[in-house]
Amino acid sequence: MVEFFQWLEATGGSVAIRESILLYPIIESTHVLTLCLFFGFIALMDLRLVGIALRGVPVSQITSRIQPFGVAGFVIMAISGALLFYSSPMRAYTNIFFRVKLVLMALAGVNALFFHKTIFKSVDDWSDALQPPPGARLAGLLSLVFWSGVIICGRMQAYKWFD
Amino acid sequence: MDLLPYFQSLEATFIGTKVRESLWMFPVIECVHLLALGLLGGAAFVLDLRLLGFGLRDQAPPDLERKLHPWLRASIAMLILTGVPMFLSEAIKCYYSPPFWYKIGGLIFAIIFTLTVRRRVAARTADKAPVIALASIVLWMGVAFAGRWVAFY
Numbered sequence: 557m558v559e560f561f562q563w564l565e566a567t568g569g570s571v572a573i574r575e576s577i578l579l580y581p582i583i584e585s586t587h588v589l590t591l592c593l594f595f596g597f598i599a600l601m602d603l604r605l606v607g608i609a610l611r612g613v614p615v616s617q618i619t620s621r622i623q624p625f626g627v628a629g630f631v632i633m634a635i636s637g638a639l640l641f642y643s644s645p646m647r648a649y650t651n652i653f654f655r656v657k658l659v660l661m662a663l664a665g666v667n668a669l670f671f672h673k674t675i676f677k678s679v680d681d682w683s684d685a686l687q688p689p690p691g692a693r694l695a696g697l698l699s700l701v702f703w704s705g706v707i708i709c710g711r712m713q714a715y716k717w718f719d
Numbered sequence: 720m721d722l723l724p725y726f727q728s729l730e731a732t733f734i735g736t737k738v739r740e741s742l743w744m745f746p747v748i749e750c751v752h753l754l755a756l757g758l759l760g761g762a763a764f765v766l767d768l769r770l771l772g773f774g775l776r777d778q779a780p781p782d783l784e785r786k787l788h789p790w791l792r793a794s795i796a797m798l799i800l801t802g803v804p805m806f807l808s809e810a811i812k813c814y815y816s817p818p819f820w821y822k823i824g825g826l827i828f829a830i831i832f833t834l835t836v837r838r839r840v841a842a843r844t845a846d847k848a849p850v851i852a853l854a855s856i857v858l859w860m861g862v863a864f865a866g867r868w869v870a871f872y
Contacts, residue, residue: 581867581868581871584867585864585867585868588753588863588867589860589863589864589867591753591756591757591760592756592757592759592760592761592763592764592859592860592863593760593764594757595754595757595758595760595761596757596758596759596760596761596762596763596764596765597760597761597764597765598761599757599758599761600761600762600765600790603790609786609790610765610786610787611786612782612786613775613778613783613786617775617777617778618775621773621774621775621776621777622765622768622774622775625764625768625773625774704754707750707753707754707757708750708754711746711749711750711753712746712750715746
C-alpha cells in the first residue's frame with residue numbers, strides 16, 4: 557500500500573494541488589464549510605432521535621425531507637476530502653488521527669446501517685413520539701459521538717505532533 | 720485611527736498568552752469551534768431551506784423558527800466563546816489579515832440580521848421568504864469561508 561501511496565503522491569494532479577497557492581485552500585475550505593451542511597443536518601436529525609431538538613416534528617418527516625440534503629453534503633465532503641487525501645497521501649497514511657478518523661467513519665456507517673435495518677423499520681409506530689424508543693435514541697447519540705470524533709480527528713490531523 | 724496598539728494589548732492579555740503558549744489549547748478550542756459551526760449550519764439552514772420552499776415543508780415557518788432558535792443561539796454563543804480566545808492568541812496576525820476583517824464585518828451583520836430581520840420575518844411568514852433565506856445562507860457561508868481563510872492569509 558505504501559508503494560501505491562508514494563506513486564499517487566508523485567502523480568501530476570497530486571503535485572498540482574499540493575503546490576498550488578489557490579487550489580489547496582479552496583478545496584480545503586470547501587471541505588470545512590460543508591460541515592455546515594453535512595454535520596449540521598445530521599446533528600439535527602440525531603438530536604431529534606435523541607429527543608431534544610425539533611420535538612413535535614415527526615421523525616419520518618425529518619428523514620425524508622432533510623436527509624437528502626445531508627446526503628448531498630456528504631457527497632461534497634467525500635469528493636473534497638478525497639482530493640485533500642490525494643494531494644498528500646503519504647502524510648495522511650502515516651498520521652494517527654487520519655487512521656482513527658477512518659475507523660470512526662466506518663463505525664458511523666455501521667451505526668446508520670444497523671439503525672435503518674432494524675429500529676427505523678417501525679418508524680411509523682413512533683414517528684410522532686416526542687421521545688423515540690431507546691434504540692433510536694441510542695443510535696442518534698452514537699451517530700453524534702462518531703461524527704464529532706471524525707471532525708475532531710480531521711482537525712487534529714493538520715497538527716504534526718506525531719509525524 | 721490606528722487600531723494596532725489595541726490588538727497588541729489584546730494579544731498580551733492573560734488568555735491570549737495562555738492559549739498561544741500552550742501546545743494543545745488552540746487545537747482543542749478549534750475543534751469545539753468547528754462542531755459549533757456545524758450545529759449553526761444545521762440550525763440556520765433547516766429554517767432557510769423551509770423559507771426557500773424545501774426541506775420541512777409540512778412545518779409552518781413560525782413553529783420551526785421557535786424550535787430551532789435555542790439551537791441557533793447556543794451555537795452562536797459557543798462560536799463566540801471559542802472564537803475570542805483563538806483571536807486573542809494571535810490578535811496581531813489577525814490585524815494584518817484581510818479575511819479577518821471581512822469575517823468580523825460579516826459576522827456582526829449576520830448576527831444582527833439573523834436575530835432581528837430573519838427572526839421577525841420567519842415568525843409571521845405563512846410559507847416562503849426566499850430572499851431572507853438566501854441572504855442568511857450567503858452571509859453565514861461567507862463568514863465561515865472568511866474565517867477559514869484567516870489561517871491562509
